[in-house]
Amino acid sequence: MHDSYRRGLRLGAPFSVVSFLLSASFGVVAVEAGLSPLQAVVMSAVVHAGSAQFAAVAIIGGGGGIVPSVAAASMANARFLAMGIALAPSLPGRAHHRGLQGQANVDPSWVLANNGDGTFDRRLLFGATTPQYAGWVLGTLTGALAGDLLGGTERFGLDAIFPTFFLALLLGELRRPASRPLAVVGAVVALALVPFTPAGVPVLAAAATALVGLAGLPPDPTTEEGETA
Amino acid sequence: MSQSTTFWVLIAAMAVTTALIKAAGPVVLGGRPLPARLNAVIVLMPAPLLAALVATSALADGPRLGVDAATVGVAVAAVLLWRRAPLVVCVLVAAALTALLRAAGVP
Numbered sequence: 066m067h068d069s070y071r072r073g074l075r076l077g078a079p080f081s082v083v084s085f086l087l088s089a090s091f092g093v094v095a096v097e098a099g100l101s102p103l104q105a106v107v108m109s110a111v112v113h114a115g116s117a118q119f120a121a122v123a124i125i126g127g128g129g130g131i132v133p134s135v136a137a138a139s140m141a142n143a144r145f146l147a148m149g150i151a152l153a154p155s156l157p158g159r160a161h162h163r164g165l166q167g168q169a170n171v172d173p174s175w176v177l178a179n180n181g182d183g184t185f186d187r188r189l190l191f192g193a194t195t196p197q198y199a200g201w202v203l204g205t206l207t208g209a210l211a212g213d214l215l216g217g218t219e220r221f222g223l224d225a226i227f228p229t230f231f232l233a234l235l236l237g238e239l240r241r242p243a244s245r246p247l248a249v250v251g252a253v254v255a256l257a258l259v260p261f262t263p264a265g266v267p268v269l270a271a272a273a274t275a276l277v278g279l280a281g282l283p284p285d286p287t288t289e290e291g292e293t294a
Numbered sequence: 295m296s297q298s299t300t301f302w303v304l305i306a307a308m309a310v311t312t313a314l315i316k317a318a319g320p321v322v323l324g325g326r327p328l329p330a331r332l333n334a335v336i337v338l339m340p341a342p343l344l345a346a347l348v349a350t351s352a353l354a355d356g357p358r359l360g361v362d363a364a365t366v367g368v369a370v371a372a373v374l375l376w377r378r379a380p381l382v383v384c385v386l387v388a389a390a391l392t393a394l395l396r397a398a399g400v401p
Contacts, residue, residue, distance in 0.1 A: 079381045117312060150328075166320060176344075219396065222395075225371070229367075244341035252348070255349050275341075
């Protein structure tokens with residue numbers, strides 16, 4: 066086993082516990098929305114994208130159709146387009162092989178595998194995603210089967226897990242001074258758009274706005290330092 | 295179409311779209327270095343992206359903005375994270391505090 070893959074497994078382990086808890090709350094919500102436990106587990110196994118799954122199930126459970134549900138899921142996933150572009154030069158091989166490797170792209174792994182100089186450690190990415198995927202599928206199974214016993218996920222404060230999870234990743238980034246104003250812009254733009262746009266749009270627009278602003282500035286020397294989360 | 299069939303179609307459609315979105319960058323742009331300018335931007339991309347995810351998940355419920363018990367739980371977890379407490383501990387504290395506040399009647 067490659068050292069980077071092993072290191073990824075170790076770094077991904079705490080995130081797999083969080084994945085388990087998050088997907089357990091997804092399992093509960095999915096069954097409440099009318100999916101069978103099998104459907105909830107299959108969705109987690111073949112999609113493995115938390116915000117997209119929550120968005121789609123909320124819409125279909127609320128009486129929306131397949132098209133708006135898939136559209137909301139795609140908007141929630143749109144950040145993976147930008148993240149995939151960043152990842153692209155670090156994935157070797159032919160096109161279909163690179164596309165396959167790109168499937169391992171989930172938020173914590175992408176951050177952990179970021180070398181801080183524009184390159185990514187792909188083996189660390191694969192290693193970090195492996196335990197998270199297992200946690201995601203097992204958590205969904207647990208939530209889908211135990212949902213009747215647990216009742217609502219809000220009663221157990223499970224809705225605090227998702228923001229805490231992303232906050233942990235964000236704090237690592239904020240140790241880089243140039244990231245701090247961008248984080249503020251991102252948060253403000255996203256919150257400003259929430260009342261007016263469908264789910265997923267605020268996050269994508271926030272990242273885009275901050276980066277468009279950045280592109281107009283001279284290169285920042287602090288980006289050369291290099292830092293791994 | 296029965297409800298069950300509808301859900302299976304949804305799952306299949308989401309699987310395909312998610313895979314395409316995740317594959318797009320690596321398939322189209324992979325195998326060669328990006329221009330230096332784009333590279334400099336990519337290095338700083340996680341901060342606004344993650345800040346937007348945190349802000350919207352902590353402060354928005356659908357299209358409405360507001361503070362609730364979960365916001366407090368996340369804020370306390372933020373302090374613990376900043377002091378480098380382990381992630382799993384922070385997540386459990388956030389959830390437990392939120393649950394306690396809800397039990398005490400906070401929305």
